[in-house]
Amino acid sequence: MADLKFSFAETFLCSAFAACFAEFCTIPLDTAKVRLQLQKKTVGDEVNLPKYRGLMGTMVTIAKEEGLSALWKGIIAGLHRQCIYGGLRIGLYEPVKTLLVGSDYVGDIPLYQKILAALLTGALAIAVANPTDLVKVRLQAEGKFPTGVARRYYGTLDAYYTIVRQEGLGALWTGLGPNIARNAIVNAAELASYDQVKQTILNIPGFSDNVLTHLLAGLGAGFFAVCIGSPIDVVKSRMMGDSGYKNTIDCFIKTLKNEAKKVFRGELYYD
Numbered sequence: 001m002a003d004l005k006f007s008f009a010e011t012f013l014c015s016a017f018a019a020c021f022a023e024f025c026t027i028p029l030d031t032a033k034v035r036l037q038l039q040k041k042t043v044g045d046e047v048n049l050p051k052y053r054g055l056m057g058t059m060v061t062i063a064k065e066e067g068l069s070a071l072w073k074g075i076i077a078g079l080h081r082q083c084i085y086g087g088l089r090i091g092l093y094e095p096v097k098t099l100l101v102g103s104d105y106v107g108d109i110p111l112y113q114k115i116l117a118a119l120l121t122g123a124l125a126i127a128v129a130n131p132t133d134l135v136k137v138r139l140q141a142e143g144k145f146p147t148g149v150a151r152r153y154y155g156t157l158d159a160y161y162t163i164v165r166q167e168g169l170g171a172l173w174t175g176l177g178p179n180i181a182r183n184a185i186v187n188a189a190e191l192a193s194y195d196q197v198k199q200t201i202l203n204i205p206g207f208s209d210n211v212l213t214h215l216l217a218g219l220g221a222g223f224f225a226v227c228i229g230s231p232i233d234v235v236k237s238r239m240m241g242d243s244g245y246k247n248t249i250d251c252f253i254k255t256l257k258n259e260a261k262k263v264f265r266g267e268l269y270y271d
Contacts, residue, residue, distance in 0.1 A: 012091035019086025023078045028071035030078070032058040034140040037237040065144045074139035076156040081132035088125035089118075089187050096121050108199060114192040122187025123180045130179055131172035135159045137240040175239035177248045182236045186229040194221035 006014070023030075035052050052058040062070050097117040101109055126133065138152070138159055145151060153159035163171050198217035201207050238251050245251035 008091050008095060011094070012087040015090035016083045016087035019082035020079050023082045023086075024072075024075065027075050027078055028059055029055065031062065031071050031073055031140045034137055034237050034241065035062065035143070037234045038141050038241045062143075073142065074136040074156075077132050077136035077139060077159070080156070081129050081136055084132060085125045085129035085183070088128065089121045089183075090191070092121040092124065093117055093191055109195075111192065111196055114195050115188045118188035118191040119184045121191075123184040125187075126179050126183035127176065130176050131160065133179060134172055134174055134240050135163070137237055138163070141241040175236055175248075178232055178236040178239055178251075182229055182232040185232065186225045189225040189228045190221045193224040194218060197221065 032055050035058055039050055039052050052061055059071060097109060100113050100117055135156060153162055194217045197220040198213060201213050201216055202209060207213055234255060235252050238255060239245060239248060
């Protein structure tokens, strides 16, 4: 396969489109993940069973109580997020990697340079896209409302407006700390491991730069990302969906103290 070179704009647009398509297809899993992550269990409470149990059980419960379309809650904000975050994190990866090693570098780029480039692009991309992530989580977290109880938000644009009006402009960056940590680490795990796994596979006799190689590299990258990023993702979702925490450390300590076994909630789905 020819070693094609794409401009930043071309890479950004292709990455954003691919990320949006994936978001639309997988957001039901993400909605279930967010509900599981926001579901809390009180210490010593062994009587009241949790409302949501397991990935598939959560999806069934949401569809049964709120309708099938509820699984796509937050899809517009999700598409906003992927256009910005998905485009920037991949679009900037190659330029930043080249910047770190120098444009005249020849040979395989060291793994630590790939990791550093992915950490930087992931952190920068989510710092820009944090408001979209916040609105997406807030919309996904809303379950079925009792009769007579008004919704907090009546759509994506209303959510942006309501948050700014009631909590201030800075509130759109709620949870930025854990979000940067989560996405920088996940981006490093995905892109650097993808790069490294693909490079390793190509060194095996019989393998070439084709669809199978990219698929295997992608599977490996996804596995690393889930294992590394899940605990931070729980804290990020809690911070964005619940105002009951003082800060990131407080959220992490309380979650770990009360639900140590559940720190990997939602680990079956990741993006």
